[in-house]
Amino acid sequence: RKEVEQDPGPFNVPEGATVAFNCTYSNSASQSFFWYRQDCRKEPKLLMSVYSSGNEDGRFTAQLNRASQYISLLIRDSKLSDSATYLCVVNWDSGYSTLTFGKGTMLLVSP
């Protein structure tokens, strides 16, 4: 069974805090990994892809741990605008790009 598990939260943090989310996936043959963010009643938007070496984009850092089958997202210096639900997404194989989505982790950043 192809599963992607996330802590639903919510994670309540003050502005300026650092917060980290983890996501575990069940299939060791997974090929591609992504973090999307979804604002309330909006569509998911790609935040960043996650590759084997990990990657950083400004305040956001994503890491992949294939041995333990999890990916992580670190947000530094949290902003009010970071409040959203963060979706962990896994592509199981390279045959076709159908994605499996986690249910999301809600982040609430307060003043």
Place this chain on the structure above:
Amino acid sequence: DAGITQSPRHKVTETGTPVTLRCHQTENHRYMYWYRQDPGHGLRLIHYSYGVKDTDKGEVSDGYSVSRSKTEDFLLTLESATSSQTSVYFCAISESIYPPVGHEQFFGPGTRLTVL
């Protein structure tokens, strides 16, 4: 933002009626997808298309059909809507299906469908 539109954006219909949702893209991407999103579930794939007239089933395809007669349009049809099909429907597109680049999916704004 990727050029993806969905219509209608909101629809209320009655059980047993046919419903067609439209996804239109201006990116000329080959691959298109229909998902549904429900509370307590992640997004789930209904159908996808890998080219004009080429489609295949996803995880939750029962009760849905699709058609793609042009690169830019992907239609989702509920032949006879049921209350269990009340959901938010998202269309997505991707340029490729192969890593490392181009296989990310980009989503349309969604259609909120209520079946009474």
